[in-house]
Amino acid sequence: MLAGGTSAAIALLPMLELNYAKAATVSEDELFTERISYPGAKGMMQAYIARPKKEEKYAAVMVIHENRGLNAHIEDVTRRAAKAGYLAIAPNALSPLGGTPENEDEARKLFTKLNNEDNLPNFMKGFDYLPTRNDLYL
Numbered sequence: 001m002l003a004g005g006t007s008a009a010i011a012l013l014p015m016l017e018l019n020y021a022k023a024a025t026v027s028e029d030e031l032f033t034e035r036i037s038y039p040g041a042k043g044m045m046q047a048y049i050a051r052p053k054k055e056e057k058y059a060a061v062m063v064i065h066e067n068r069g070l071n072a073h074i075e076d077v078t079r080r081a082a083k084a085g086y087l088a089i090a091p092n093a094l095s096p097l098g099g100t101p102e103n104e105d106e107a108r109k110l111f112t113k114l115n116n117e118d119n120l121p122n123f124m125k126g127f128d129y130l131p132t133r134n135d136l137y138l
Contacts, residue, residue, distance in 0.1 A: 025076060025080065026079035026080050026082075026083050027079075030053075030079075030083065031050050031051065031052060031053055031079055031082045031083065032050070032051050032052065032053050032082075033048070033050045033079065033082075034048075035047070035048055035049070036049055038125060038126060038128075039125060039129075040095065040096065040118070040121070040122040041118040041121040041122050042096070042115075042118055043095070043096055044095065045091055045092065045095045045096075045122050045125065046070075046091070046092045046099060047070075047090055047092060047126060047129075048070060048074075048075050048078055048089075048090045048092075049078075049087070049089050049090075050075075050078045050079045050081070050082035050087075050088050051086065051087040051088065052082060052083070052085060055134075055135065056135065057134075057135060057136060057137035057138075058086055058087035058136065058137055059085075059086055059087070059137050060086065060087045060088070060089065060130050060136055060137075061081045061086040061087070061088045061089075062088075062089050062090070062091070062123070062126060062127070063077055063078045063081060063089070063090040064091075064123065065090065065092075065093065067107065067108050067111045068100075068104045068107050068108065069092060069093070069094045069099075069100030069101070069107040069111075070090055070091075070092035070093075070094070070099075070100045071100060071104070071107070074090055075090065077090075078090040087133070087135055087136055087137075089126055089129075089130065091122065091123055091126045093111075093114065093122065093123070094107065094110050094111070094114070095122070096114070096115070096118065096122070097110050097113060097114065
């Protein structure tokens with residue numbers, strides 16, 4: 001009975017796991033989006049940017065991700081902020097380690113290898129990057 005229960009649980013697990021791509025609520029087609037790089041504390045940082053399509057100046061919002069990295073869900077949150085009328089930037093904290101892997105468990109493991117002293121400055125450098133854009137309202 002235990003083997004049958006375990007087998008059933010293993011068969012059902014993929015159906016219960018989150019699928020961020022299917023959960024997306026705002027498509028990239030509705031907005032202007034891009035992937036950028038900016039200088040971090042000790043190397044380049046990658047970030048995802050979204051804003052309304054109209055070329056104007058927008059107030060900025062920084063989207064900070066959890067320990068799963070800059071994944072499809074965080075990109076969707078960034079697009080939601082853009083749909084609300086903001087220039088949204090989502091830096092990838094895992095940039096110094098090669099970026100966010102596809103597998104969530106691998107991303108969580110990478111977080112333990114981040115240099116905590118550089119992490120906050122890496123995000124703060126994103127604020128230094130923003131004024132270099134023509135679409136930021138100052």
